[in-house]
Amino acid sequence: MNLDYEVVNCCLNDIFFDGRFEDRPLYLDLEDEVAEDVCKKLGCNFSDMESVVGSAVANTISWGAQNNIYEWHDTRRDEWIESGFKGLPPFTALLCSLTLAAEKMKEDDSFSSRNYYQRLCEVYGTDDHKRHEKVSWAGKYTLRFWKTLNYWLRDTRY
Numbered sequence: 001m002n003l004d005y006e007v008v009n010c011c012l013n014d015i016f017f018d019g020r021f022e023d024r025p026l027y028l029d030l031e032d033e034v035a036e037d038v039c040k041k042l043g044c045n046f047s048d049m050e051s052v053v054g055s056a057v058a059n060t061i062s063w064g065a066q067n068n069i070y071e072w073h074d075t076r077r078d079e080w081i082e083s084g085f086k087g088l089p090p091f092t093a094l095l096c097s098l099t100l101a102a103e104k105m106k107e108d109d110s111f112s113s114r115n116y117y118q119r120l121c122e123v124y125g126t127d128d129h130k131r132h133e134k135v136s137w138a139g140k141y142t143l144r145f146w147k148t149l150n151y152w153l154r155d156t157r158y
Contacts, residue, residue, distance in 0.1 A: 003042060005093060008056040011041045012096055013088035017158065026153065028092070028099050050100050054123035057097040061124070063131060069138045070094070070145075077148055085152050091145045097123050098142060 015037050016028065030038060035049060044052050060072045068074060076090040089095075101120035117136040121127065124135070152158070 002059075003052055003056050005056045005060050008042065008053055009090065009093040011038060012053075012092045015041065016092060017088055022158075026158070028095050029103065030096055030100060031103070050123060051125060053093060053100060054097055055125050057094055058124040058126065060094075063134065065134075067138070068141045069134050070141050073145065074141070077145060081148065085155070089149055089152065091149075094142075095145055095149065 012028075015034060016026065030049060030053070035046060038053075039046050039049050042049070042052055061069045062071050063069060065071055073091050073094050080086070080090050098120065100123045101116060104119040104122065105115060117132060117139065120135055121132045124131075126132070
């Protein structure tokens with residue numbers, strides 16, 4: 001099942017920001033009840049959820065970029081900020097793909113940073129060595145998405 005990024009991101013936004021986490025810490029974990037809701041909304045099996053989210057994000061990655069493979073998301077993030085944060089975050093699916101990789105690390109005894117990027121490549125559905133290097137090198141670009149989400153959550157008192 002290959003869904004468009006916008007469909008997946010909208011689904012995740014609808015679930016994470018539907019009010020169920022009001023007055024509680026928000027974790028973008030795709031586990032338990034949240035995962036069930038995501039699967040229902042996307043029309044996929046639980047066993048396919050990771051690949052559905054991962055492939056949607058992977059299709060937006062600028063694999064040919066010299067530096068920042070997340071430039072498409074950066075552009076959308078910048079536009080969202082310039083709009084005064086109109087609507088919900090355009091990068092929720094990206095952040096969820098990062099948390100899926102972190103969750104996969106629990107399944108393994110190896111907790112090195114290299115392992116994280118290997119797991120992220122698995123989420124993205126790639127075993128290409130050059131892409132793995134790009135994902136690892138571009139990790140530093142993902143911090144701005146977490147910071148922007150945190151700012152927005154505080155600013156909107158979500």
